[in-house]
Amino acid sequence: MRIIGIDLSGPSNHKDTVLTVFKRQAGQLTFIKLLSYISDMDILNEIKYQSQIDEVVIGIDAPLSYQDGGGDRPGDKQLRQFIVTLGMKPGSIMAPTLNRMVYLTLRGIKLTREIENLETRNSVSVVEVHPGAIIGSRLLSEDLNYVLTYKQDVTARMFIRNWFKEQNLTNLPDVVQEESHSIDACAAALGAWHWKDESLEPKWLYPANPPLHPFDYSC
Template sequence: MKVIGIDLSGPSNHKDTVLTVFEQLPNQLKLIKLLSDIGDMDIIKEINFQSEFDEVVIGIDAPLSYQDGGGDRPGDKQLRQFIVSLGMKPGSIMAPTLNRMVYFTLRGIKLTREIENLETKNPVSIVEVHPGAIIGSRLPPENFNYVLTYKQDFTARMFIRNWMMGQNLTNLPVSVQEESHSIDACAAALGAWHWKDKTFEPKWLHPANHPLHPYDYCC
């Protein structure tokens, strides 16, 4: 199985989009590729390429649906409550139809529908993830402050890279800690792995609700 983590940005901001490809080995995910500054066709080509060889599981950090009528989806409300209970700030969960979110949401929805239309040799599955919540829900209490600061703080990213390797994400280069988008793409893969692999389970899960919300949402 190949596990892909994607930290998506808005459609005009390719430089902040990062894709990681991990190979599942016994008791670990091994990083085999990291791509940054990429557009939709780059993402689609990589998914199509990896699906030639194996099943592909994709964790995407972006809204993959929106609430009819606007505002929060049920999953957004529940995840916000969950991260607040951990000690995280609620502001990282925003309604997909907020002005600052709409193009980001549009890209997530468009990209997933294009992935669904691929004629792949092996199965491809998609889950919406929240990297900060994936990290925060797994960090021990004495290290929790790192999830609150890693977006801005290099020392926190150094710690989280090392911690992720302790979570059996292997072969992570030092460059992963240089900026938060690479950390988030790796965390997205960690969440997707725990969602798909039956020996694990997500720390929080909101099941898909077809047809309006067609993907599971987890951390």
């Protein structure tokens, strides 16, 4: 199984879009590669390439649907309540139709449509993830401050990179700690792995509700 984590940014912001690829083996995720500054076509080409090798599971950090009429989706409300119980800030969960989110939502929906239309050798599945919640729900309570500060603080990113090893993500290069987007892409892969692997389970899950919300939402 190949696990791909994607930290997606808006359609015009390729610079902050990061994709990581891991191989599941012997109860671990072994790091394969990190791609940054990437377009939708770069993402699709990598998914297609990995699907020639094995089944592909993709965790995407972006809204993959929106609420008809605007505002929160039911999953957004539940995830916000969940992270508050952990001690995290509710503002990290934003409605997909907010002005600052709407272009990211547009890209997420468009990209998943294109993924579903890819001709692939092996199966490809997609889950919407929230990297902060993935990390925060697995950290010890005394370490929670690292998830609250890693976007601004390289020391926190160094801690989380080392913590990923405890979560059985192996062979991570130092470059992962240089940008929060790389941390998020690795966390997205961790969440997708726990969502898909039958021997594991997510910390939180809102099941897909087609046709308006066609993908599971998980951390």
